[in-house]
Amino acid sequence: MSGTLAEKVWESHVVRRAEGEPDLLYIDLHLLHEVTSPQAFDGLRLAGRPLRRPDLTLATEDHNVPTTPGPILDVVSRTQVETLRRNCEEFGVRIFPMGDAEQGIVHVVGPQRGLTQPGMTIVCGDSHTSTHGAFGALAFGIGTSEVEHVMATQTLPLKPFRTMAITIEGELQPGVTAKDVILAVIAKIGTGGGQGYVLEYRGSAIRALSMEARMTICNMSIEAGARAGMIAPDETTFDYLKGRPDAPQGELWDEAVADWSTLRSDDDAVFDEVVDIDASSLTPFVTWGTNPGQGAPLGTSVPDPESFGDENEKAAAQRALEYMGLAAGTPLRDIHVDTVFVGSCTNGRIEDLRAAADIVKGRHVADGVRMLVVPGSARVRLQAEAEGLDRVFTDAGAEWRLAGCSMCLGMNPDQLAPGERSASTSNRNFEGRQGKGGRTHLVSPLVAAATAVRGTLSSPADLDALVEETV
Amino acid sequence: MERFTTHTGIGVPLRRSNVDTDQIIPAVYLKRVTRTGFEDGLFAAWRKDDTFVLNNPAYAAGSVLVAGPDFGTGSSREHAVWALMNYGFRVVISSRFADIFRGNSGKQGLLTARPSQDDVELLWKYLENEPGASITVDLESRTIVAGDIVAPFEVDDYTRWRLLEGLDDISLTLRNEADITAFEATRPAYKPVVASS
Structure with missing residues (x-):
């Protein structure tokens, strides 16, 4: 069956499909931070439910942390961070707190550890979760009730989305970066232009970008109103991942790369919408x-x-x-x-x-x-x-x-x-x-x-x- | 979520229409890190007024709110439902609800019952003449009984079923837990797990 990258990742995560109901999708990685998780943890506690897969859940402190040495002075900020620590301890979730060498912005931490991998479904109570799509993952932000749902079931019932191909061919001029590309894309399709869509960025200009540049582009998909942004994995992706702490090793690595290599939109795949941009025209x-x-x-x-x-x-x-x-x-x-x-x-x-x-x-x-x-x-x-x-x-x-x-x-x-x-x-x-x-x-x-x-x-x-x- | 079959409690007449979620709970009360305790923000602005209905001791322990049409409009905040439930309300009666509020309520176990506006008027008069009187809301038969008043109400079949069974979104998904477990068994071995500390 031919399909787009997004449809392939979706299909490989359907836990349950029933007439008249949204598909139930499995979630490979659930990222948490201190702002959108407290009520979800509290919901679990009130219902007496466990967190189903602590081993697929990772928390970091990022939104409230001061960037100068010392404690958090604001009471509300400090309460949120302390609450996250307590919740992670109670529910057995790994956390990277302030001062830890692994701490950082949730969307920087996942990729740099090699936790973000092609073909995964990744969610977080944060709209910039779309960042992880740079690896060919289906990654999107969710609300607090959905955070609780993923904690309890490791799944989400999801309504289908439409697909948009954004093809950027040609070479970027010197001094023109991924940020300029995505700002130009958003100016072209508008802040609501991506609503209901998963965007797939493709074309020679995208292929030529580093993983970090690809993350910049996918990160801002949400600013065009899109649920997610994706880029098909390739050698650049595999080279970035190889050897990272949470990337597969040995035989598992070979198996993973073989699977990841199939993750691209088929030549005859049909997108609901198509946008073309000439890379050389961008400044x-x-x-x-x-x-x-x-x-x-x-x-x-x-x-x-x-x-x-x-x-x-x-x-x-x-x-x-x-x-x-x-x-x-x-x-x-x-x-x-x-x-x-x-x-x-x-x-x-x-x-x-x-x-x-x-x-x-x-x-x-x-x-x-x-x-x-x-x-x-x-x-x-x-x-x-x-x-x-x-x-x-x-x-x-x-x-x-x-x-x-x-x-x-x-x-x-x-x-x-x-x-x-x-x-x-x-x-x-x-x-x-x-x-x-x-x-x-x-x-x-x-x-x-x-x-x-x-x-x-x-x-x-x-x-x-x-x-x-x-x- | 608790099953809801029938509930009897003190009725509170709220003669206002278009009660939006900012009135149900102002944004300044949203900073809490728990899902409980939001009752302090419920109708916070109105409760500063001594004549507000919940400041009348006869109604203070109410659990069935009888409000004007278009209840729950505005911001989609789930805190509005939490605030009502934290205060002790189990039912809101109104001839018309905002969609998002109605959806949020069904998910949390707060019944939104829709009788005709004529019946709401009858309920208001009864509750105002008999402060502290009880109302019975029977979800099984979709009927409100208060004194001599017997008023049918509407509630959509799916929400009614979920409330009668006590099923929230998570419970619904967990009915298919075997599917989740079966799916987990098929996940490739190379998929990452978070290293424990």
Whole structure:
């Protein structure tokens, strides 16, 4: 039977199928963090139920953790973290707490341990679970009742989804990254364009990307409204996984690779929707508004709301410009920022930090700009420190922090002040998300680093121009 | 989830329509890490008013809420159902409910009974004339009995069956636990497990 990648993974996890009922799907890995799990644990306790598969469940502390040394000062944050620890102990779940070398953002930890593997079903009470789709896993965020359901049964009753192929052919220009690709995809299909779909990213430009870049793309599928994003596994995937602590070893590895190699959409598979993008046409992309779909190439200007044909979009753009304190027609490159944030489950992996470090090396963060570099996990931090990246950042005047979700959602003290403007490698530029009144432009790590140096939204190419002008 | 066949308890007349979930429990009460204790946030804004019905000692121990149409609109928060149940309510009577609230209620074991608005008016008058009077809600026969009033109510067959059997989503899935166990036996050996500490 021919089918898409998503359909194949779905079919191989159907525990029960009955007329008029949603399919019951088996869940291979359930990831937990402190914010969306407490009521689910409490539900189990109230019903006197055990957690069915502690060995397929992993918890980490990420949303609330401070990125500077010391305890959590906020009472609500501390209660959530302490509650997770108690719950994990009571129900026998492995946890990576603050201070542990394995701690980090849940979507960075799974892949770096090799727990995230092709063909798996992975869920977490967090919308950016789509990240794991980069390995050819079907991975998506769920609500607290569903978290409890998976805890008790290791399954979920699920309604079918539609499939969308997003094919990106050609070569990306130098300085254009996975982040620019996904921001351009979201701007093209809209923040609701993926609703009800699982997106499959394919084409030569995707094949050429590293695993980390693929994770950046799948991570933001949810910002297009999609349930999940996926990329078929290939040699790049297998090379990334081989030798990681939780990856199969020996004969099991060979068996796994043989199975994983069948995980791709058949040539005659039919997608419900198809989108084509020419990779060579893409340039560094930044957002100017208050949702991830309100973005434009860095070389353009803040759009005039009147230029939108759709009345809702026009009104949304108007509101966004008011909130962002921007005037239509302003060149994006002229926008000054106060803060630059490099991190999050979108761009907090070692490759992202290397890319940013490469730009700031030998340069200095512009006067009046603060740059926060927050590794996605403790392992990423240790790796970066072993490579000397921490010193590159601190020498350039940036702050080098401990791992966590940090300024992506401001549940810890890393927040923007009212009116403060940031360039951020995170995934959401919603009103108030990084702090009441905070203004965020979503950018790639390269653009973030160049922006930190110039003080206005910039690409690395602008820094070269700066040198030429000076000379 | 407990089985629900019939329930008798003090009826509380809430003469308001469009009671949204922000009124049932304001967002500021959502920070708790348990599924219990949300009764402190139930109708929090209204309870500051001395004349609010639940501040009348005769109704304070109520377990059957009789409300106006379009109960439970707005935010999908499951906490609204938890708050009502934590307070002690087992039944909400209204001629019309918001879909998501009705769905959430069925899953948690709170009966949403839908009589006609005319019958709701009769129930309100009865409960206001007889503060602290009991109402009996019989799910088996889909009937509300209060004093001389006998009012039929609607509830969808699937929800009624689940409440009568005491089956929440998890219980329903666990009825097929043998299928889960059988599936687990077929999972490839290379699939990862989380190393215990």
